[in-house]
Amino acid sequence: MQIGYARVSTNEQDLTLQIAALKKHGCERIFTDKISGSKLQRPGLNEALNFARKGDCIVIWKLDRLGRTMKGLIDLVEELNKKEIDICSLTDHIDTKGVTGKFFFHIMAAFAEMERELTRERTIAGLEAARKAGKKGGRPKSMTTKKLKAAKKLLSSGMTAKDVSQTLEVSLSTLYRYCPASDL
Known part of the structure; x- marks a missing residue:
């Protein structure tokens, strides 16, 4: 059975694109979350994992929908491997049914983590540069x-x-x- 999982980080974001892709791929059941990928407890993902059985495939739109760290992704894949459940990432073209898919999964997970760390470093550098330029972050004070x-x-x-x-x-x-x- 193809089981879909879609996630966005905030309530303002929309799941429509991901759900449409999962349906087009043939997912019979789709679980969703509107929560940060860094959160360990994601109700929709937990439901999908509990629903999945031996021989099923959890289908995601993109690898980063499952988690934010390489360790987290690898741990999840290992847990699913023990249950004989595969993962298929539509936009990353990864399917863990074969050796090549497992190899690419690990490479893509490393790139996803690196991209997140680079974004974090750039954000910190930008905030530091703004502070040095005399700019102050945050909301403006309401009491002038x-x-x-x-x-x-x-x-x-x-x-x-x-x-x-x-x-x-x-x-x-x-x-x-x-x-x-x-x-x-």
Whole structure:
């Protein structure tokens, strides 16, 4: 039996492309997840693994849908080999039924891990360069200097903290962080 597994990392992403490819390949059952590949507990993958029986093939759209590290992928393949369940990756053209497919699986897993590490290194280097250039990451502060002055003026005039937070469009906890009761 061909068992499909599709995964995207966030709820904003769409599974349509992967599911269509799995159906076209002939998957009779498809399991899905909307969760990061780095998470160990993926309910859809666990269901697919529990559903699969000896002689079945778990079909994925791309190798990185199964996991993010070479060790994780190899461990999964070894577990499936013990159960005599194969893996087929559609876009990577890998089928672990044969020796060549197993060999290519290990090579592709190494490249997938290397690509992830290179992306991580580039991201860290980019953040470091931005810091050196004086740029600050993260969300902008909701309590600006102008809003802080207005908040203090409104609070000293007797307006309630709740009304001030609504007027300035900041949360009550943000208002309290910048204007503690002890300062008024």
